[in-house]
Amino acid sequence: MLFFTQCFGAVLDLIHLRFQHYKAKRVFSAAGQLVCVVNPTHSLKYAPTRCAAVQTSVEQAVLPPCHHHEAVHDPQLVPCTCPLFSCPWEGHLEVVVSHLRQTHRINILQGAEIVFLATDMHLPAPTDWIIMHSCLGHQFLLVLRKQEKYEGHPQFFATMMLIGTPTQADNFTYRLELNRNQRRLKWEATPRSVLECVDSVISDGDCLVLNTSLAQLFSDNGSLAIGIAITTSKVHNAENEM
């Protein structure tokens, strides 16, 4: 009986996934785009203190570029690369991807252009929606966060980070695009490195910011579809051409 119930649950999940996929396809009708349904991760606690330590370590490790190894503490040990609020994990940059896959079961997707479909946008803050995106020989992390910067007024913050160093991140440009109801909002920027800590990027507001009202305008039945594209930035292209 238990086996039957579990099978039935799995079938329902598949139908739900298919339905969500269809909805996202309808929003972004361009053929060949990969749609990824991303479920929320509700964060039980908020740990702003984690970032203060990281900021210091990033300054030490990053400010003299290409001299990371001269810092006094072990610069290979990254304390803030897991962007989930409640995760106290620390580790080397090289194992961030496997930590996110194994511990947090975050999906990794291939392709230059994908659609990120965040479900259950109504959930209370703080909530994260996260996927990894493998593209142009690197892994990127897309973080959508619902957070109350001003009490009682949740906002959505979306940013893309490279699982790599700030110098590597400078070679790329990412684009996030919302498109619904005859409205279109596009944000283009250079990704930050995960070494810079997602919490500080969001508190600086240097990302795509949506008020609840705008998020509702772009949502379809509680789900928000974000088109993602990553390209090499012009500086990098110019260098290649030379």
Add this chain to the structure above:
Amino acid sequence: MLFFTQCFGAVLDLIHLRFQHYKAKRVFSAAGQLVCVVNPTHSLKYAPTRCAAVQTSVEQAVLPPCHHHEAVHDPQLVPCTCPLFSCPWEGHLEVVVSHLRQTHRINILQGAEIVFLATDMHLPAPTDWIIMHSCLGHQFLLVLRKQEKYEGHPQFFATMMLIGTPTQADNFTYRLELNRNQRRLKWEATPRSVLECVDSVISDGDCLVLNTSLAQLFSDNGSLAIGIAITTSKVHNAENEM
């Protein structure tokens, strides 16, 4: 002596204008774009009650489309088309342009693509930056407003409105673009009609919304350059092709 002082002031203004113009050109380097320097209008009082009356009149006047003249009150008399907070003016849709030019000295510019350079972004809320834009045979109004929706947290709201009816407005698409520091933010939407009242568009958040931190990232020395483009919307194009 007074004459000399006034002349000197005028020359200084011209130099300042030339400098601002140069700055905007630097931001939007596309050749042939018209740059308009827009000074702020600080609003002394906030008149939210004005909009309640307007909403009612718009519903009466607009909901049965193409039957405006069946409403009981004079539908030609528009109470909320002057978007300035403190202006109690009422008038016919046809004379809104001359009211804005003569009473508020709002500039009107020609051209499909222009750059709106809002100065003195640091001024306290509520503040408006407004120009009119003549394009594709119609007049549009660009309103940038600094307003505190949440006390102590001013935000910037930018929207484009057609000085015409909602049915006419549906034929157009406007685009606002910010571009600076390797970041780009684009908002595209159908303009609202001035009959719908700019105050309610902003309180609904159905416009380009910038937090103070994002506004600072896109500003150059206290001025924000917004690229504006207006096109006929696809539906309208399809109709023309048929």
